[in-house]
Amino acid sequence: MRHSSGPACRAWAAHRVRPLNALVAQFLRDWRIALRSRHEMTTPLMFFAVVVMLFPLAISPEPEQLAAIAPGVIWVLALLASLLSLEGLFKRDFSDGSLEQMVLSAEPLFLAVVGKLLAHWCAASLPLVIFAPIAALALSLPLEALSTLLASLLLGTPTVACLGAVGAALTVSLGRGGMLLALIVMPLYIPVLIFGTSATSFAVAGLSVAGPLAWLAVLAGLSLTLAPFAVSAAIRMACEE
Template sequence: MDNLPTNQSINRDVGVAALFIAALRRDLMLSLRRKSELVNPLIFFLMVITLFPLGVSPEPGFLAQLAPGVLWVSALLATLLSMDSLFRSDFDDGSLEQLLLSPQPLFIVVLAKIAAHWMMTGLALTLVAPLIGVMLFLPSEGMPGLMLSLLLGTPTLSLVGAIGAALTVGLRKGGVLISLLVLPLYIPVLIFGTGAVQAAVTGLPIGGYLALLGALLALGITLAPLAVAAALRISVSG
């Protein structure tokens, strides 16, 4: 009997879940209204992939060899491109200050905003990636590794990028500063993601790379919302 949850803890859990869903729904609706911010990362991703063969070499064998790295670098930069707008609109209209003053757990709202950002950018890039892989002559053996690595890696990019966005939300031109802050932290995700695709292409096991990406994702989900909440309080109060 001592291990059974109390009514208070059950109500708190239901309240946290409802808060997360409400914040997630709000940000998704706002993102769908701002279609330019939704489409820009995808357009950037497609432009980089399209221009790369023109600037280097259209030879299929050469493109297939570079495809894993090109796809991952393009996805990373496309995600980074949209990070500056994560908290910008809330800061401009004053709703971010109201959110900081509310008694609701800030890290839950932050996690919902990051999840909405990933669904609009990282998930969209993951779904488009196989088509882009075909354009770069990526072998079919590498497609599972590409999809799984992006599915595990892009949420980590959003989580880490949100820390930089929170630190620079009060600055007028924080996009460049975000890049300087978070790009070094993106390197492990880039290495393991590219390694997973290359291993899949050569027929090697990819479980180790995916496990490392999953560990980074678990660490990011645990720590990033708390870091983002603290960074928002510092940026807004300062």
């Protein structure tokens, strides 16, 4: 009974009262770090913008041709830009030891991982989603397809972040895992890419977009519930070394 006032017990009690404590704390911590190091947020965005500019130069400035490839270009670039930001998702925390603290802490690792993923999505994917309509207009995507493009990105990028986080956690202890990360996660991204681009293309063609968007929502739900387990397991492995 002498433990009743110990720190572990208090943490346990706090955890009982607010089970999402770890999640919120981790989210706020990562979000603040992301705001402080703004270049990590803006570099993928600028990468996205500069590569979008290459397509009219490489293919053709004809609006019809550009509009035909616009959904695919934007989605592929969103995947590539997410790889850029994912590589650093766990790197700093791994090298300064805070990832290990996360594993050792009394709070469930699963919740901390969810908080981390949410912060990453807000810092890395959300700016991209907001910028995408500008890129879409530059690529002559018809205005009526814009809302679908936005919806597909909003529903698709959580899955991208979750799957990418699994790859990032698996490669975090390796020196230069960038190329390897791409090789591991790109095949897993394919369903998101297919449903995301088809939704946008359907909208351009005036077809119903409910099917692919519903699939994106299902995939987001699945990956949000399953991926944190895989990420936690991979983080544990990385910290055990």
